[in-house]
Amino acid sequence: MPRLNMSLEELRERALYVRRDIIALLARAKSGHSGGPLSSADFGTALFFHEMNVNPEQLDDPTRDMWHFSIGHVTPVIYSLMGERGYFPLADLLGFRQLAGHLQGHPSRHDTPGIEVSSGSLGQGLSVSCGMALGSRLDGVSRRVYCIMGDGEQQEGQIWEAAMFAAHYRLDNLCGIIDYNRKQIDGDVEDVMGIAPLADKWRAFRWHVLEIDGHDVKQILAAFDEARRAKGKPTVILAHTVMGKGVSFMEDDFHWHGMPPNPEQAERAMRDLGTSLEEWTQRLESHTQAAVAPGRNGGR
Amino acid sequence: MSGGAAVTAKGSGLAKPEMKRTREGFGHGLVDLGESRPNVVVLVGDLRESTNVSFFAERFPERFIEVGIAEQNMMCVAAGLAAVGKIPYLATYGAFASCRSADQMRVTVAYTDLPVKIGGAHGGISVGPDGATHQAMEEIAIVRSIPNMRMIVPCDYWETRKATVAVADDRHPCYIRFGREAVPVVTTPESPFTIGMANQLREGRDLAILACGVMVHEALVAAADLASRGIEARVLNVHTLKPIDRDAIVRAARECGAIVTAEEHQVHGGLGGAVAEVVVGTHPVPMEFVAVHDRFGQSGKPEELMAAFGIKAPDVVRAAEAALARKSAKR
Numbered sequence: 001m002p003r004l005n006m007s008l009e010e011l012r013e014r015a016l017y018v019r020r021d022i023i024a025l026l027a028r029a030k031s032g033h034s035g036g037p038l039s040s041a042d043f044g045t046a047l048f049f050h051e052m053n054v055n056p057e058q059l060d061d062p063t064r065d066m067w068h069f070s071i072g073h074v075t076p077v078i079y080s081l082m083g084e085r086g087y088f089p090l091a092d093l094l095g096f097r098q099l100a101g102h103l104q105g106h107p108s109r110h111d112t113p114g115i116e117v118s119s120g121s122l123g124q125g126l127s128v129s130c131g132m133a134l135g136s137r138l139d140g141v142s143r144r145v146y147c148i149m150g151d152g153e154q155q156e157g158q159i160w161e162a163a164m165f166a167a168h169y170r171l172d173n174l175c176g177i178i179d180y181n182r183k184q185i186d187g188d189v190e191d192v193m194g195i196a197p198l199a200d201k202w203r204a205f206r207w208h209v210l211e212i213d214g215h216d217v218k219q220i221l222a223a224f225d226e227a228r229r230a231k232g233k234p235t236v237i238l239a240h241t242v243m244g245k246g247v248s249f250m251e252d253d254f255h256w257h258g259m260p261p262n263p264e265q266a267e268r269a270m271r272d273l274g275t276s277l278e279e280w281t282q283r284l285e286s287h288t289q290a291a292v293a294p295g296r297n298g299g300r
Numbered sequence: 301m302s303g304g305a306a307v308t309a310k311g312s313g314l315a316k317p318e319m320k321r322t323r324e325g326f327g328h329g330l331v332d333l334g335e336s337r338p339n340v341v342v343l344v345g346d347l348r349e350s351t352n353v354s355f356f357a358e359r360f361p362e363r364f365i366e367v368g369i370a371e372q373n374m375m376c377v378a379a380g381l382a383a384v385g386k387i388p389y390l391a392t393y394g395a396f397a398s399c400r401s402a403d404q405m406r407v408t409v410a411y412t413d414l415p416v417k418i419g420g421a422h423g424g425i426s427v428g429p430d431g432a433t434h435q436a437m438e439e440i441a442i443v444r445s446i447p448n449m450r451m452i453v454p455c456d457y458w459e460t461r462k463a464t465v466a467v468a469d470d471r472h473p474c475y476i477r478f479g480r481e482a483v484p485v486v487t488t489p490e491s492p493f494t495i496g497m498a499n500q501l502r503e504g505r506d507l508a509i510l511a512c513g514v515m516v517h518e519a520l521v522a523a524a525d526l527a528s529r530g531i532e533a534r535v536l537n538v539h540t541l542k543p544i545d546r547d548a549i550v551r552a553a554r555e556c557g558a559i560v561t562a563e564e565h566q567v568h569g570g571l572g573g574a575v576a577e578v579v580v581g582t583h584p585v586p587m588e589f590v591a592v593h594d595r596f597g598q599s600g601k602p603e604e605l606m607a608a609f610g611i612k613a614p615d616v617v618r619a620a621e622a623a624l625a626r627k628s629a630k631r
Contacts, residue, residue, distance in 0.1 A: 066384075109412045117383050117414070121407040127373045128408060131380020131388075134365070138341070139384070158404075161373035168368075 002064070004292075006049040011217045013295055014084060015045040019246045020273050020280045021080035025093040027266035027277060032097060032105065035256040036150065037077035039181040039214070039241035046220040047146060047177075048081045056087040056290065059114055065143050066116055066132050070125020071150040071179065072106035073258070079103050079112075083284075083293065087114040090287035123156025125149065126176060130166050133174040133234075144228065147176045152184030154195045160205065166234040167206035175227045176207075176236040179214065181243040183254035199238055207236045214239025247272050314521050317484035320457035326419050326478050327352030329464025330389060334360040337468055341381055343367050343390040345374050350480075351391035351421045371396045375404035375416070382414035387468050394420030394436030394477055402442055409473045410448045416473045419464075423453070423477040424564035425592060425609050426514060426602040435597035436477075441569025443475045444542040450474035450495065451541040453563075453571075455516035456485045459539060462493040470495060477513065479564075481602045484517040486537075498545040504532035507623055508552035508559050509616060512538050512571050515562035515590070518606075522616035533620060544574050546582075553583040558623040560588045562616050564606070567591035586626035588619035 006014065018041045026032050047067060048054065055061040069078050076096070083090040088102075095101020102111045106120030117128050129147035136143045153159060166174055178198070186192045195201075202209045208230040212219040220239070227235035243257065244250025247269040250261075261269055263277075270277045287293055333340045334356055343365045348354045357364040367374040371392050378388035390397070397420040398405075409416045420439055427435040443451045450472055454460040460478050467474040492499065501516070502523050511519035516537045523533040534556055536548055552559060559579060561572035572589035579585060592609050606612050 117379060117408060118412040119408070120411075121403050124372075124376045124404055124408050127376030127404075128380040128383070130373075131377040131382070132384050133380075134377070135341075135381040135384035135386050138363070138386075141384075158370075158372045158376070161370035162376070165367065165370070165373055165377065 002053045002055045002061070004049045008217050010295060011045055011049055014049050015042045016273060017293070017295070018045055018077065018080045018084060020270065020275055021083065021090065021093055021284065022076040023247070023261060023266055023269045023273065024277065024280050024284055025079065025096045026076055026260040027263060028094045028281070029097040030260055032076055032260050033073045033258050034250055034260060035183060035243040035254070036071060036074045036179060036181065038245045038247060038250065039243050040074055040077050040148065040179040041245070042215045042217060043177055043220045043239050044077050044081050046217055046224070048085045050221060051224045052146065054085070056085055056114060062141065063143065065146065067146045067148070068116055068119065068125050068129050068132070069107060069148045070119060071122065071148060071153060072120035075103065075105060075107055078107055082114055086290050086292040088290050090284045090293055093284055094281070122150070122153045123158040126159055126162035127165070129174055130162050130171060133166070133171040134169055137171070137173060143173065145174050147174065149176055149178045151178055151180045151182060151189050151195060151198070152192070154178070154198060155193050163202065163205040163207065170232050171234045172231050174234040175224070176234065178236060178238050179241055180238050181241045183243040183252070183257060185254070185257045187254050202236050206233060208233050209236055209238065211238045211240065214241035215245060314517070314524055317486070317517065319482040320485050321482045322454060322457055322460040322478035323352045323421050323480065325454065325457040325460030326391070326464050326476065327355035329461040330356040331359055332461070332465050333468055334363065337387060339385060340387045340389065340468060341365060343374050343378055343388060345369055345371050345392040345396070347392055347421070351419060353391045371401045372404050375401040376408050378416045379408045379412065379414050382416050387415055387417065389417040389419055391419040391421060393422040393434060394439050395422070395434055398436060398439040398442045398475070406446050410446045413448045414473060415471055417467050418473070418475040420475055420477045422480045424479055424513065425597045425605045425611065426564060427480045428602040428605060429599050431599040432596040437564070437566045437592055437597065439475065439477050440541050440563070440565050440571060441573070444574060445569070448472050449542060452495065452539055453477045453512040453541060454539050455513055455537050456483060456487055458485065458487045458489055458491065459493060463539065466493060466495055479514060483514045486517050486520060493539070496540045496543045496545060498548040499537040499539070500534065501537055502533065502535040504534040505556055506531045506533060507620055507627070508534040508536060508556040509562060509620065510536045510538050510549070510552065510559060510571065510575055511562040512541065513564050515564055515611065518611070518613045518616055519562050521613035522620065525613065525617050526620055531620070531624065538571060541571060541574055544578065546578050549575055549578045550582045553579050553585045558586045558627040560590060560616060560619045560623050562590040562611070564611055565591055567593050586623050586630065588623040590616050590619045
């Protein structure tokens with residue numbers, strides 16, 4: 001089942017599961033990033049459970065859409081999405097960042113099947129996605145390529161080299177998504193090194209620019225639709241989000257960029273998300289076969 | 301063995317060799333591939349003429365990608381192309397390929413282990429008048445320290461052409477270093493070329509001279525001079541720096557008892573270092589290093605720069621004499 005086309009209600013539920021997965025795996029690893037994974041959970045879920053044609057049962061499916069997280073540090077959300085979508089058993093999430101597991105701190109193609117290209121050094125992913133989009137077009141393959149970037153990452157010069165390249169080659173099969181949560185490790189993005197006016201910059205680089213509430217699933221799906229219809233230029237979606245979204249004490253606080261919750265904080269976070277750490281960890285432990293993880297109605 | 305500086309290569313066939321540019325070998329190798337491999341694509345960073353990828357561009361424009369002056373982007377676009385099944389070759393000057401886009405080569409290309417083929421033009425002090433910024437002399441050290449990478453420094457036109465074609469069949473990322481100037485042709489279209497296998501060009505048991513790139517010719521000239529005084533030097537063309545031919549190096553150490561390495565590269569981390577890593581771990585023998593000794597290049601004519609920086613045949617001869625002296629002192 002390459003494209004799941006989940007409903008809005010199902011997507012909202014699945015995004016909640018993804019957030020719980022993120023907290024559970026961070027609590028177990030005692031290491032990793034909390035803020036960005038939680039802010040990108042909604043559009044990430046919309047990509048994996050509605051928009052993209054992906055096939056975890058056949059990773060080299062030549063018709064698959066391709067996705068690439070240029071922000072490699074958000075592995076908690078990447079792996080949670082992959083586990084929920086059936087790339088590997090959810091139980092594997094509990095081995096995050098550990099020697100015995102296959103889930104590296106930053107995504108690695110040779111450790112985690114399904115990762116197309118390893119990432120972790122910021123600024124490189126849009127260029128990689130340009131290569132995927134151009135190569136697909138050369139082969140007459142009608143796939144779409146989705147590149148997830150950070151807002152702090154916009155400070156990297158290479159992003160703008162790639163922006164120029166994509167517009168020059170009119171890569172309309174390429175869609176960039178920026179997790180615009182306005183925070184980076186050292187503080188507010190505008191305090192650290194201002195990137196505004198970001199939409200104007202992308203427009204000036206000849207991209208089709210959309211701005212949405214990155215937590216509103218309806219707006220997210222509408223933006224993906226419009227991106228697919230836009231011809232002759234690539235599209236970038238500025239998804240306005242809240243760092244740490246869904247966990248009250250993490251929201252909008254840059255200190256949570258690169259920090260995991262301690263056991264007590266993880267418990268509080270899980271209460272915010274409507275479950276307990278023990279209950280949710282048990283769900284992960286019991287999912288030992290790679291398959292789309294069941295939702296409230298038994299999954300798909 | 302006194303003097304030794306006046307190298308004469310009379311009777312060796314080395315006096316007036318045919319001269320040809322290695323970068324043309326890269327350009328022609330790409331055209332060979334364009335015909336045989338439909339998934340080969342070529343990227344360039346605004347240097348299509350001087351890297352000779354223009355040959356490919358003229359024949360296969362639909363598979364030629366101009367990236368502009370953006371080497372970091374080029375390295376990663378190539379990675380994306382490889383991720384969808386292409387065999388991308390990219391071309392720029394070695395100074396930029398190895399340094400400007402080193403992080404992209406390390407993380408995106410090598411960590412993912414994608415078959416991106418990097419053509420680093422204008423390697424070495426012999427680049428000449430452009431001066432230090434454009435004389436790449438650190439590529440071997442940088443590239444061979446990165447896991448999964450292959451590093452090849454062909455010695456002439458034919459070997460560059462063969463290496464360019466050969467790396468298409470290797471599933472790993474690879475860096476090929478070539479130069480700017482016409483250099484002596486020391487191999488033939490029929491000479492063997494296998495990635496990772498050094499070629500012995502001259503037999504000898506008094507010492508071994510291991511060289512790469514344009515220094516292979518200088519090594520042959522030096523060996524001819526040494527032979528005129530009764531010293532028989534084995535000459536090995538170590539075109540592949542990684543994976544390096546350990547067996548050939550160990551044999552050279554065992555059978556010759558002294559080694560000189562010769563390269564147009566910084567002494568730190570280059571061919572000499574790679575050979576020494578093998579020698580000290582297996583069969584330690586006296587070694588001397590002909591290389592650029594920890595300094596930036598400068599403007600000048602290629603030949604006079606090579607002499608000024610101590611990497612001409614007479615320098616190889618002097619290093620051979622020093623190695624031989626240490627070898628006899630050891631006995």
